[in-house]
Amino acid sequence: xxxxxxxxxxxxxxxxxxxxDQGKGLARRFAVxxxxxxxxxxxxxxxxxxxxxxxPGLPVRGAENPSxxxxxxxxxxxxxxxxxRSLLESLRSELEGKIVVDCVNPLGFDKQGAFALDVEEGxxxxxxxxxxxxxxxxxxxxHVSAVLLLDPEVEEVDLDVLVLGDDREATGTVQAxxxxxxxxxxxxxxRLRNARQIEAFTANLxxxxxxxxxxxxxxxxxx
Amino acid sequence: xxxxxxxxxxxxxxxxxxxxDQGKGLARRFAVxxxxxxxxxxxxxxxxxxxxxxxPGLPVRGAENPSxxxxxxxxxxxxxxxxxRSLLESLRSELEGKIVVDCVNPLGFDKQGAFALDVEEGxxxxxxxxxxxxxxxxxxxxHVSAVLLLDPEVEEVDLDVLVLGDDREATGTVQAxxxxxxxxxxxxxxRLRNARQIEAFTANLxxxxxxxxxxxxxxxxxx
Numbered sequence: 427x428x429x430x431x432x433x434x435x436x437x438x439x440x441x442x443x444x445x446x447d448q449g450k451g452l453a454r455r456f457a458v459x460x461x462x463x464x465x466x467x468x469x470x471x472x473x474x475x476x477x478x479x480x481x482p483g484l485p486v487r488g489a490e491n492p493s494x495x496x497x498x499x500x501x502x503x504x505x506x507x508x509x510x511r512s513l514l515e516s517l518r519s520e521l522e523g524k525i526v527v528d529c530v531n532p533l534g535f536d537k538q539g540a541f542a543l544d545v546e547e548g549x550x551x552x553x554x555x556x557x558x559x560x561x562x563x564x565x566x567x568x569h570v571s572a573v574l575l576l577d578p579e580v581e582e583v584d585l586d587v588l589v590l591g592d593d594r595e596a597t598g599t600v601q602a603x604x605x606x607x608x609x610x611x612x613x614x615x616x617r618l619r620n621a622r623q624i625e626a627f628t629a630n631l632x633x634x635x636x637x638x639x640x641x642x643x644x645x646x647x648x649x
Numbered sequence: 650x651x652x653x654x655x656x657x658x659x660x661x662x663x664x665x666x667x668x669x670d671q672g673k674g675l676a677r678r679f680a681v682x683x684x685x686x687x688x689x690x691x692x693x694x695x696x697x698x699x700x701x702x703x704x705p706g707l708p709v710r711g712a713e714n715p716s717x718x719x720x721x722x723x724x725x726x727x728x729x730x731x732x733x734r735s736l737l738e739s740l741r742s743e744l745e746g747k748i749v750v751d752c753v754n755p756l757g758f759d760k761q762g763a764f765a766l767d768v769e770e771g772x773x774x775x776x777x778x779x780x781x782x783x784x785x786x787x788x789x790x791x792h793v794s795a796v797l798l799l800d801p802e803v804e805e806v807d808l809d810v811l812v813l814g815d816d817r818e819a820t821g822t823v824q825a826x827x828x829x830x831x832x833x834x835x836x837x838x839x840r841l842r843n844a845r846q847i848e849a850f851t852a853n854l855x856x857x858x859x860x861x862x863x864x865x866x867x868x869x870x871x872x
Contacts, residue, residue, distance in 0.1 A: 541842055584870040588853070616856035619764055624853065626846035630811065633839035640871040647807040648863040 431602035431612070432595075438462040439603070440498025442491050442513060443505030445476040448529065451575025452502060452567060453477070455583070457484040459606040466494030495520035500527065500603065502567065503554065507532040507543070510550055514557040522560040525596045527603075528621075529567035531628040539633055542626030549622035551590065564591035564600045565621040566612070568628055571641040575607075582609030585643025588624055590615045613646050654825035654835070655818075661685040662826070663721025665714050665736060666728030668699040671752065674798025675725060675790060676700070678806070680707040682829040689717030718743035723750065723826065725790065726777065730755040730766070733773055737780040745783040748819045750826075751844075752790035754851040762856055765849030772845040774813065787814035787823045788844040789835070791851055794864040798830075805832030808866025811847055813838045836869050 439456050441449045444465035453476075457463045463486040467473035473488025480486055495501055495517045501524055505513050510530050514521075530550040532543040547553040551565035566589040574580045587604035589612050591597040601612030615624060627644075634642040662679050664672045667688035676699075680686045686709040690696035696711025703709055718724055718740045724747055728736050733753050737744075753773040755766040770776040774788035789812040797803045810827035812835050814820040824835030838847060850867075857865040 538840060538842075542846060590853075613857065614860045616853040617761060619761075620849070620852050620856065623765060623846035623849035626843070627850065629843050630813075630839040630847065633843065634836065634869060634872060637837045638872045642872055643870040645868040645870055646857060647866040647868055649857060649861045649865055 431598055431605065434599055434602040434606065435460060437499040437603070438464065438497070440464040440466055440494040440501040442466045442494060442501060442503050442517070443509070444488075445472050446504060446506070447572035447576065448567075448570070449502070449504035450476055450480060451570065451572040452504065453486055454480045454484070455575050455607045456603075457486045461485070461606070464489055464494040464498050466491040492517060492520055500525045500599070502527045502529060504529055506530075507550065511553060511557060514554055518558060518560070521558050524561055525564060525599055526554060526558055526561045527564050527566050527600055528554045529565070531568055531625045533629055539636065540629035542622075542629055545622070548619065549625050551618050551621040551625070555618055562591075562593045562596040563618065564589060564593070564596050565618060565624060566590070566600050566604060568624055569631055569643055571643065574641050583607055583643070584609055584645070586611045586613045586646050588613055588615030588644070588646075590618055590621050590624060592617050613649060654821055654828065657822055657825040657829065658683065660722040660826070661687065661720070663687040663689055663717040663724040665689045665717060665724060665726050665740070666732070667711075668695050669727060669729070670795035670799065671793070672725070672727035673699055673703065674793065674795040675727065676709055677703045677707070678798050678830045679826075680709045684708070684829070687712055687717040687721050689714040715740060715743055723748045723822070725750045725752060727752055729753075730773065734776060734780060737777055741781060741783070744781050747784055748787060748822055749777060749781055749784045750787050750789050750823055751777045752788070754791055754848045756852055762859065763852035765845075765852055768845070771842065772848050774841050774844040774848070778841055785814075785816045785819040786841065787812060787816070787819050788841060788847065789813070789823050789827060791847055792854055792866055794866065797864050806830055806866070807832050807868070809834045809836045809869050811836055811838030811867070811869075813841055813844050813847060815840050836872060
């Protein structure tokens with residue numbers, strides 16, 4: 427593939443807003459791969475409940491978002507779009523200097539399905555980069571199906587995770603992290619200025635899922 | 650896949666702006682599949698040159714854009730973004746009632762690579778739908794590599810073509826047409842309002858191609 431990726435096996439992973447299905451799904455997969463995972467929420471008890479729901483014996487625990495942001499080596503932002511900016515503004519100092527992985531999809535829904543919302547900064551990831559000017563913001567994990575991540579019967583997840591960012595060491599680290607999920611490849615997908623269409627593509631995947639009764643993902647060919 | 654696609658083998662295909670590499674590549678593949686193909690250009694002689702360049706014995710000929718728009722059963726729009734609106738405005742009556750397939754990617758380029766341009770109507774395909782209010786506009790063929798389409802050594806093209814539109818019969822027809830190219834599946838990808846990110850995704854593919862020295866395409870998993 428032309429990418430030399432770093433060894434990330436010792437890194438701990440925090441997931442802000444980790445009580446939603448996508449956050450829990452990622453938490454489960456990274457914990458199964460051997461990472462210490464911290465699930466963050468506004469409420470420590472809800473975070474711990476989410477951690478407990480993943481089953482016994484996994485290295486996952488819950489805490490309030492600020493503790494998770496301080497403690498984890500890498501922090502994934504998995505909050506609903508509504509609370510995205512305000513959460514990040516509240517955690518600027520905790521996230522200073524860290525790799526912050528934004529996987530938020532700004533979508534609206536109506537009776538015709540999902541559609542992309544306009545974002546002043548261009549995309550959720552670019553908004554994160556503006557708010558967290560002292561962090562290393564990477565965009566990734568937009569298209570992973572929470573259903574598949576959470577299903578213990580699914581041993582391999584059949585998709586590529588597109589990883590976008592302007593800091594090559596940070597994108598390489600997140601590519602390596604994505605590749606810790608069996609079946610997944612972390613593929614470099616361009617700079618942050620091209621994140622909008624990756625986030626918005628989730629609306630198309632929702633249309634595809636509805637038409638084909640699938641949990642659709644992407645694979646990049648010839649890579 | 651949950652789709653019953655129509656038989657499109659008898660349809661003739663016109664390609665407006667078919668003298669560029671993408672137009673010629675599509676022309677070659679459809680002609681090899683047995684379709685009569687009309688390559689359109691402002692100049693009939695340049696159109697005929699493009700047809701001749703595809704080699705002898707193929708059912709391809711060149712003509713001026715208005716003749717192609719009138720004669721072909723299905724018309725593909727493969728012009729550069731710059732001339733998109735004006736070309737379509739000039740062919741409104743010729744294209745009335747027809748399936749018009751837009752594959753134009755509004756992109757800009759600078760030293761950091763490609764990026765998506767803003768389009769007043771949302772996307773090239775939505776602009777086509779506004780201008781051609783009497784046609785059945787479908788968006789497709791954004792991500793096919795002209796290099797692979799034109800390479801006679803490449804027997805199968807390893808990608809899915811996402812087909813977007815608001816007219817189910819028209820999207821089904823174009824899905825069937827895409828599937829005439831060996832290796833390709835035509836997959837429904839959502840409504841026209843979600844076309845922007847499919848067009849813009851071409852910028853990401855350009856980044857991927859550069860990083861991995863590839864001719865990258867997409868496959869949709871679980872479909």
